[in-house]
Every structure is written in C-alpha cells, then in structure tokens.
Amino acid sequence: MDDTTLAVPPLRQVRGLVKLVRPKQWAKNGFVLAPLVFAGEFLDPASTSSALLAFALFCVGSSATYIVNDLSDIDGDRRHPRKRYERPLASGQVKPGMAFGLLIALYAVLAACWFIVPSVVSVIGIYLVLNIAYTFVLKHQPVIDIFTIAIGFVLRVYAGAMALAVPVSGWMFVTTLCLALYLAAVKRRQELSQSGDQARKVLGSYSVALVDRYAEMSATGALVFYSMFVMSARPELVVTVPLVLFGLFRYWYVVETMDGGESPTDALFSDWQLLLTVVLWVAACGWALWPEAVLV
Known part of the structure; x- marks a missing residue:
C-alpha cells in the first residue's frame, strides 16, 4: 500500500x-x-x-x-x-x-x-x-504522579500573580493544591474503576478505596483552607463558601452516578448544575469584591 x-x-x-x-x-x-x-x-x-x-x-x-x-x-x-x-x-x-x-x-x-x-x-x-x-x-511513580498534576495548578495561580505583580496568600496556594489533589485523585479513581491498570501502569499501585480516601482528604482540606482564607483575608467572600461546598458535593455526585471525573473539564461542561455553580461563584466573587475594585 x-x-x-x-x-x-x-x-x-x-x-x-x-x-x-x-x-x-x-x-x-x-x-x-x-x-x-x-x-x-x-x-x-x-x-x-x-x-x-x-x-x-x-x-x-x-x-x-x-x-x-x-x-x-x-x-x-x-x-x-x-x-x-x-x-x-x-x-x-x-x-x-x-x-x-x-x-x-x-x-x-x-x-x-x-x-x-x-x-x-x-x-x-x-x-x-x-x-x-x-x-x-x-x-x-505512585502518589508523586498525583502531586505533580496538582502542582501544575498551583503554578497557574502563581503565573497569574506574576502577571499582576501582586502577592498571593498562602491560603490560596494551599487551597489550590488541595482542590487540584482532589481532582487528580478522582481522575485516577475513574481510570482505575473503568479501565483497571490497563489505562496506565501506575494504576496497578492504587486501589479504588485508597484513591477515594485521597479524594476525601483533599476535598476536606480544600474546603477548610478556602474557608480560612475567606475568613482571614476576604471576609466579604463568605457568601461563596456554600457554593464551593455544593460544587464539591455535585462533582462527587457526577463521578459516582454519571461516570464522570476522568476528565474534569468534561464533567464540568456535561453537567449544567456544576457549570452553573462555577458561574454563580464567579458572579458572587465579582459582586462581593466590586466596591473594593471600584476604589482601586
């Protein structure tokens, strides 16, 4: 041929x-x-x-x-x-x-x-x-692979801070890390449950129960650290905490019942409630910070 x-x-x-x-x-x-x-x-x-x-x-x-x-x-x-x-x-x-x-x-x-x-x-x-x-x-490398993915999200936040030449709260960094660890752990969970260790070799070192615990720890950390960040640095954003909590719950629901989560972006765009939550969170942040932004 x-x-x-x-x-x-x-x-x-x-x-x-x-x-x-x-x-x-x-x-x-x-x-x-x-x-x-x-x-x-x-x-x-x-x-x-x-x-x-x-x-x-x-x-x-x-x-x-x-x-x-x-x-x-x-x-x-x-x-x-x-x-x-x-x-x-x-x-x-x-x-x-x-x-x-x-x-x-x-x-x-x-x-x-x-x-x-x-x-x-x-x-x-x-x-x-x-x-x-x-x-x-x-x-x-098990565990290191999940953290490497998460660090990529932290670098995204850092790049945004460098673009504005503004300091970034340590709370924001650790919140981003925990949230990214949650998404990465859920991704590994879905790969493992849907394809076993055939999808990638490192999955042979994990179990669904183990990555479930990783995801739960990370989600809890993300919520706690985000709340502490809001209370200590941006109390006007307290209205966004319930939205973050709902988003974590809804994402886990999509993972469990709709077999989403292997791709966070696919899960986001395929579920209107999850997408609406993100839109409402952005709108709530803009509304809460608007007076300060005007003064700047």
Whole structure:
C-alpha cells in the first residue's frame, strides 16, 4: 500500500491539529485568573489585559505539554479502546511530523513572549519542565504522579500573580493544591474503576478505596483552607463558601452516578448544575469584591 492511499485530507488534518492542542482543556487555565479576582483588580484594564495575556500563554504552554504527552504515548493510545479513536496521533488523523512542527511553533511563541512578560513565561517554563518529567518519569511513580498534576495548578495561580505583580496568600496556594489533589485523585479513581491498570501502569499501585480516601482528604482540606482564607483575608467572600461546598458535593455526585471525573473539564461542561455553580461563584466573587475594585 503506497503513501497516497494513507493520505489524510487537509481539512481533517486541521481538525486533528485543533484536537491535538485540546482547547476544551484550556478551562483549567482559568486558575491563572484567580489572583485578578481576589486582588480586586478585575475592573482595571491594564491588570485585566496582563491576566488575559498570562492565561493565553498558559494555554500555549499546556497545549505544548499535551502534544509531548501524545507523541510519547502513541503506541499505548493505539491499544486503548477509546483513545485509539479520540487521539489524533493514535488514530492517524495527524502525522507525528506535523505534531512535532506544531510543538516547535508553540515553544517559539513562548520564547518570543519571554521578552514581553519574562516573569510569566519563566513560571510556564517551570510548568513545561515539570510536565516533561511527568510524561517520561513521574507519571509512573505512585502518589508523586498525583502531586505533580496538582502542582501544575498551583503554578497557574502563581503565573497569574506574576502577571499582576501582586502577592498571593498562602491560603490560596494551599487551597489550590488541595482542590487540584482532589481532582487528580478522582481522575485516577475513574481510570482505575473503568479501565483497571490497563489505562496506565501506575494504576496497578492504587486501589479504588485508597484513591477515594485521597479524594476525601483533599476535598476536606480544600474546603477548610478556602474557608480560612475567606475568613482571614476576604471576609466579604463568605457568601461563596456554600457554593464551593455544593460544587464539591455535585462533582462527587457526577463521578459516582454519571461516570464522570476522568476528565474534569468534561464533567464540568456535561453537567449544567456544576457549570452553573462555577458561574454563580464567579458572579458572587465579582459582586462581593466590586466596591473594593471600584476604589482601586
């Protein structure tokens, strides 16, 4: 069979490249905007522009990590019952050479932007190195793999703070860490319960009961630390605590009854109550902090 028989139509290749950078997963980069909200600077055009630039650059960086991951996992994805059809590289929709070229282009964008916002790009650089280590080494190490995923979310918050040149409360960092550990533990739980250790080797070191306890501990920590952060630094946000509690409950409900959770973004966009909770939380934060933002 010659190469022309296996040629992929250009439009399908473009669609595959779009899927390769996983735009739906960019919702995770919303953590970059947290300092903008909690610093009360969301009405300042300069601060908002800086935060949105940091968000966009983190989207570039996270897309680069997805490409590295997919390039390294082509063989495993081709054996996976679902990923063999969903992942562009595994399905043959995108050739490895095209993916590598796109990866170089994304790295070039970040390198160019270092001259504009070096502090933000430096944090993204740490994120890239961490995820390369995760792709080739750390994802095979039990417990470390979960913490590596969680640290990526903490770096998102830190990048947002660097973009605004504002300090970030230690409470915010530990809250983000706990919330991310919760999401990562639930992801591992769903992978384990749905695919066993066939999805990834490290799952052989876990049990559903163990990751359930990890998730429960992390969810409790996220709620406690968020409440302490609100009470100590932003008492006007106390109205958001019930929304956070409901969101944790609802997410766990989606995981248990709808087999969600393997992808937090899929769970978010597939459940209207969970999505509405996030929207209400953002609105409540804006309403509570609005007077202070006006004064700034």
